[in-house]
Amino acid sequence: MTIDAVIFVISAVVAIFGAAMMIAQRNPVASVLYLILSLIAQAVIYVQLGALFVGIMLVIVYAGAIMVLFLFVIMLLNLRGSEELGKPSGRVSRFTKYVITLLFFVELIFVIRGVALPPAPELVTNQPDAFGSVKAVSMLLFTKYLYPFQLTGVLMLIAVVGAVVIARREHPGELPDDTAAESTLAETPKEGTKA
Amino acid sequence: MTDYVSTLSIDIGLIGPELALLIAAAVILLLIFTRKADRFATAIGLIGLVVSMVLTVRQWDVKVGGFSGMVTVDQFAVLFKLLFAVASGLTLLLAERYFHAKHIARPEFTALLLVSTMGMMVMAGTTDLIVIFLGLEIMSVPLYVMAGFNRRSLESNESGIKYFIMGAFATGFLLMGIALIYGASETTDLRRIVTDFSYIATNAKLFLFTGAALMMVGFGFKVGAVPFHSWIPDVYQGAPTPVTAFFSVAPKAAGFAALLRIFAYGLKDLGALSDVWWILAVLTMTVGNILALRQENVKRMLAYSSIAHAGYMLVALAVGGADAASAVIFYLIGYTLFNLGGFTVVALLETRAGSRADFSEMAGLSKAHPYLTATLALFMFSLSGFPPTVGFFGKFYLFSAAVKGGFIWLTVIGVMNSFVSVYYYLRVVKVSYFDQIEGRFVPAPLSAGVLFVLIVTAVGTLGFGLFPDNVLEIARRAIQAFA
Amino acid sequence: MVYYLALAALLFAIGLFGVMTRRNAIGILMSLELMFNAANINFVAFNQYLGGNGMAGQLFALFVVVVAAAEATVGLAIVLLIYRNWRGVDADNVSIMKW
Numbered sequence: 001m002t003i004d005a006v007i008f009v010i011s012a013v014v015a016i017f018g019a020a021m022m023i024a025q026r027n028p029v030a031s032v033l034y035l036i037l038s039l040i041a042q043a044v045i046y047v048q049l050g051a052l053f054v055g056i057m058l059v060i061v062y063a064g065a066i067m068v069l070f071l072f073v074i075m076l077l078n079l080r081g082s083e084e085l086g087k088p089s090g091r092v093s094r095f096t097k098y099v100i101t102l103l104f105f106v107e108l109i110f111v112i113r114g115v116a117l118p119p120a121p122e123l124v125t126n127q128p129d130a131f132g133s134v135k136a137v138s139m140l141l142f143t144k145y146l147y148p149f150q151l152t153g154v155l156m157l158i159a160v161v162g163a164v165v166i167a168r169r170e171h172p173g174e175l176p177d178d179t180a181a182e183s184t185l186a187e188t189p190k191e192g193t194k195a
Numbered sequence: 196m197t198d199y200v201s202t203l204s205i206d207i208g209l210i211g212p213e214l215a216l217l218i219a220a221a222v223i224l225l226l227i228f229t230r231k232a233d234r235f236a237t238a239i240g241l242i243g244l245v246v247s248m249v250l251t252v253r254q255w256d257v258k259v260g261g262f263s264g265m266v267t268v269d270q271f272a273v274l275f276k277l278l279f280a281v282a283s284g285l286t287l288l289l290a291e292r293y294f295h296a297k298h299i300a301r302p303e304f305t306a307l308l309l310v311s312t313m314g315m316m317v318m319a320g321t322t323d324l325i326v327i328f329l330g331l332e333i334m335s336v337p338l339y340v341m342a343g344f345n346r347r348s349l350e351s352n353e354s355g356i357k358y359f360i361m362g363a364f365a366t367g368f369l370l371m372g373i374a375l376i377y378g379a380s381e382t383t384d385l386r387r388i389v390t391d392f393s394y395i396a397t398n399a400k401l402f403l404f405t406g407a408a409l410m411m412v413g414f415g416f417k418v419g420a421v422p423f424h425s426w427i428p429d430v431y432q433g434a435p436t437p438v439t440a441f442f443s444v445a446p447k448a449a450g451f452a453a454l455l456r457i458f459a460y461g462l463k464d465l466g467a468l469s470d471v472w473w474i475l476a477v478l479t480m481t482v483g484n485i486l487a488l489r490q491e492n493v494k495r496m497l498a499y500s501s502i503a504h505a506g507y508m509l510v511a512l513a514v515g516g517a518d519a520a521s522a523v524i525f526y527l528i529g530y531t532l533f534n535l536g537g538f539t540v541v542a543l544l545e546t547r548a549g550s551r552a553d554f555s556e557m558a559g560l561s562k563a564h565p566y567l568t569a570t571l572a573l574f575m576f577s578l579s580g581f582p583p584t585v586g587f588f589g590k591f592y593l594f595s596a597a598v599k600g601g602f603i604w605l606t607v608i609g610v611m612n613s614f615v616s617v618y619y620y621l622r623v624v625k626v627s628y629f630d631q632i633e634g635r636f637v638p639a640p641l642s643a644g645v646l647f648v649l650i651v652t653a654v655g656t657l658g659f660g661l662f663p664d665n666v667l668e669i670a671r672r673a674i675q676a677f678a
Numbered sequence: 679m680v681y682y683l684a685l686a687a688l689l690f691a692i693g694l695f696g697v698m699t700r701r702n703a704i705g706i707l708m709s710l711e712l713m714f715n716a717a718n719i720n721f722v723a724f725n726q727y728l729g730g731n732g733m734a735g736q737l738f739a740l741f742v743v744v745v746a747a748a749e750a751t752v753g754l755a756i757v758l759l760i761y762r763n764w765r766g767v768d769a770d771n772v773s774i775m776k777w
Contacts (some may be wrong), residue, residue: 012685019689019712023696028704035708038689043717046739049682049726052219054718054739061743066711066750073754074704077761101695103420106321108687111405112680125273132736145737147210147262151317151329155336159748161224162340163755165303166355186755325738332745339752341757352763355756359707363749364697365715370742371690374720377735378683432736 015041028074032067038062073100110146206261209268211250211274213313213320219243223302232302237291237644240305244284258676260322262663264384267322273670274524275319275452282445283312284532285651288644289539290437296546297435297507299345300644307337307636308441315449322461322677324373324383327453331369331417334449335362338442342434346503354433355568361416361426369413375406385461392464400465407428407462411471418450418505428486431498436545436552439494442536443501444531449528451508452501458512459520473605480506480612487619493541494552496619497534504530505617510593510609515599517674522592524670529585529659533577536652540571543639557623559632562640570653572624577656579620580613583654588663682723690716703757707750714746 018038025031039062046055141149207214219239226232226239251273258269287308294300314333321327339362343355373383379402380388380395395403415423431439458468483503490496508530509522545552546562561568577586590613597606659666689712696709718739725735 008681012681015685016688016692019692021702022708022712023692023705028702031705031708035711038712039715042689042719045682045685046722049722050737051722051725051736053720054736054743057740057743058715058718059448061747062715066747069750069754070704070708071736073758077758097695097698100698101691104694105687105691108405108690109684111401112687117692131733136733137736137740140733140737141740144263145265145325146203146205146738147265148325148329148741150736151326151333154310154313155329155333155745155748158220158307158333159336159751161303161706162307162337163751165301165307166340166343166346166752167755190686240689256716256736282765325734325741328738329741332748336748336752339756343756344698346759347763348765352756352760356703357728357758358709359749359753359756360697360703363707363710363753366745366749367693367717369695370717373738374686374717374724374735377721377738378724378727383738385736 004048008045011041011044011048014038015045029071032070033073036063036067039067050134052133053137054132200621204261204263206259206266207258209254209261209266209322212247212280213256213316215247215250216243216309216313216316219246219305219542220313220590223306223309227302227375228415233300236302236305237287238311241284241288243309244280244287247316248277248280251280254619262388262519264386265326266320267325268320269302269330271452271456271676272316272320272675274673275448276316278318278448278528278531279312279315279319279445280533282441282448283308285535285539285648286437286441286445288648289440289535289542290435291626292642292645293435293437293546297345299347299435304341304344307341311335311337311341312445315452316446318449319452319456322385323383324376327456328369328373331449332366332452334446335366335417338362338446341438342430343444345435346437348433350433351435352433357426358430358434361430362493363543365413367410367415368411368416372409372411372413373404373566375402375409377406379403379406385456389464401477401521403462403465404467406467407458407465408471408509411468411475414450415475417510418447418454419479419502419509419515420475420505420509421482421502422475422504424479424482427502428495428498431501434491436494436538436542439498440535440542443497443538444534447505448527448531451523454512455520455523456677459515461514469513469515472509473602475515476506477608478508479503479509480550480609484615487585487616488528490619492551492553493623494538494556496554496623497537497541500616500619501534503612504534504578506612507590507593507609510597510602510605513605514597515603516596516600517671518599519593519596521667521670521674522589522596524673525592525663525667526589528666528670529577529589529656532652532655532659533574533584533586536649536656537574538576538651539645539648540567543567543641545646547637547639553647554626555630557627558630559636560627563636567639567641567649568627571627572654573656575620575623577660579617583660585659585666588660592663592667679723679727683720685725686716686719688716689713689719704754707753707757708709708754711746711750714742718742 015038017033022031022034025034039058043055043058046058052129223236223239226235254268255270255273260267287305311334314330317330317333339355339359342358343352345351377383379399382388402531419427429441471530483499483506487496487499487503490499508523508526511519517568541552544550550556577584580586594606594609615648693709693712693716697706700709700716721735721739723732
């Protein structure tokens with residue numbers, strides 16, 4: 001076993017363990033923490049695969065920012081776990097879900113085995129230095145992939161706008177009473193103004 | 196083929212239509228700070244859409260790529276972009292009235308709609324899977340918000356969360372599919388997949404095949420094909436009706452644009468997928484039609500009917516080839532018009548206080564609004580496929596392409612389904628013309644915007660039905676562009 | 679190489695299972711994130727395997743991270759809204775409408 005293989009096995013086990021525990025946990029805070037564990041293990045695998053920049057981004061953006069957002073919402077809603085679990089689904093539907101998942105996994109594995117890729121080239125070492133580095137990625141990001149890169153900007157903008165529209169609190173003056181709903185509102189265009 | 200260093204190519208002219216929408220949306224968002232946005236939002240949105248349409252039409256004879264191959268402008272893209280812009284504009288006109296009546300009018304809605312439309316345009320105007328994916332997301336994220344836009348309505352909230360979860364779920368499958376296709380073909384560019392297809396090792400084709408299957412699942416969710424349709428009725432019923440109208444046409448058209456690009460062009464040599472599409476098409480139209488039969492709510496009935504129509508359109512993917520592809524584009528153009536028209540009437544009735552758009556509420560409609568009822572009847576005839584409406588020719592071209600391709604059984608099932616659908620479409624007509632109403636029918640106030648939408652959709656439904664050849668010719672040229 | 683793909687498949691299956699069985703909206707959201715990440719491992723692994731033929735896979739993985747962030751933002755916003763209105767974030771309770 002090479003050192004690469006050892007690193008892979010350890011991080012893969014941790015990643016799967018984290019993912020499984022995330023699903024199994026009832027407490028949402030614990031779930032988030034397990035997902036972070038899984039993500040960090042996955043980041044190790046990315047780095048091992050020569051994707052240095054992507055791995056770093058995964059830790060900073062995913063495990064850092066996005067998961068903190070999750071935690072933030074959980075804290076805000078004061079979720080504690082069991083209280084949120086509704087009626088458990090019936091045994092039959094639960095069984096179907098196990099079967100679907102298992103079938104799906106088995107099928108993917110069969111495909112992967114069936115393709116029988118020739119042995120992988122030596123990891124990392126035979127790659128040019130630039131592969132996966134911040135410099136190489138950013139060179140591509142601002143040349144060939146400029147258009148998709150700009151599109152992600154649009155996506156972030158509209159996601160933020162959407163989130164604000166949806167999650168913003170009602171302003172007292174904005175709630176119409178039911179009688180107002182009867183009349184046509186063409187003559188009161190001020191209705192949606194921010195108070 | 197090392198591309199660590201690529202030359203920078205910026206072709207602003209090519210993305211004019213998208214930019215116009217983005218700028219209009221940005222102007223609206225900025226105006227919100229001056230608190231004048233709600234008065235001008237619709238107007239600015241319409242201006243943006245018109246500018247975008249003009250810029251799109253000017254690209255009709257262009258066939259170029261730009262941004263290092265990330266953007267493709269061809270007649271296929273132009274036609275779909277126009278379709279999205281028209282659907283979006285009509286929705287905007289329809290929404291203004293409805294949202295004010297329901298006290299949920301906000302200028303952000305226009306911005307969301309515009310950006311969503313822009314995402315669809317991005318999707319149609321590229322051959323690169325990365326850009327298709329990002330376009331899909333730019334389209335979907337505002338749609339999730341729009342579904343939940345009626346924030347005080349629990350049904351609308353539910354619609355938002357369901358749409359979001361199913362949409363993200365579909366995205367997961369799509370991503371996995373793209374990953375496998377990338378693994379097999381070493382590229383995300385469909386054009387390179389086509390040119391290098393014969394070099395892909397035979398065993399790697401298995402990856403390609405699995406990837407294609409996963410992408411089918413992903414897009415199946417998006418267009419509402421049957422095993423993946425369960426979210427549609429709830430989402431369609433819960434969302435504000437103009438949003439539902441938009442959902443039922445534009446994202447579906449965008450989904451089919453991507454499907455055609457990927458499956459009728461990029462992976463056309465893969466084969467063996469035809470059977471899967473066959474089954475999906477039959478399931479989708481049959482289940483959609485049968486469930487539509489027993490609905491008491493018009494909005495929900497139209498939701499199931501939109502599933503059935505997706506089924507008819509999937510026939511084209513089973514058949515394959517240029518004939519079927521141009522037929523499905525024709526169908527989409529017609530479907531956009533008459534489905535939007537149908538939803539417009541429903542939205543209009545729903546602006547009356549306390550309306551839930553049930554069948555029983557349509558009773559007595561013909562006495563209060565004779566012209567409106569006539570238009571509604573026209574849309575229903577078109578939905579069920581009577582001549583001389585565009586709905587008839589849509590089905591006609593689609594099924595004749597299927598017969599030509601040797602898919603006799605598929606055609607038989609499709610035609611039988613059409614007959615089933617006649618029952619529930621004509622039920623709308625029957626209720627509104629012949630059923631007695633207890634008490635007085637509360638008239639629905641018509642506004643200039645809604646009237647315009649009705650006229651455009653009705654004229655389109657009838658006009659394209661009378662002169663279908665010209666439209667089909669345009670659809671043919673669009674298909675030739677990428678073949 | 680095969681092991682990396684297998685790992686991705688397993689993580690994807692776990693995410694899939696989570697989406698189907700979790701009844702808590704935030705749990706579903708996290709499972710969705712897991713599915714995205716599984717696809718990402720595939721992208722990066724294929725990219726490494728394909729070696730010098732560009733870095734489309736890594737770039738795609740980066741874009742996926744951005745998309746996941748955007749989706750999470752909107753998703754959490756909708757969850758917040760629903761929780762305020764309904765006092766509970768339970769995807770199964772969200773069923774005032776029938777089939």
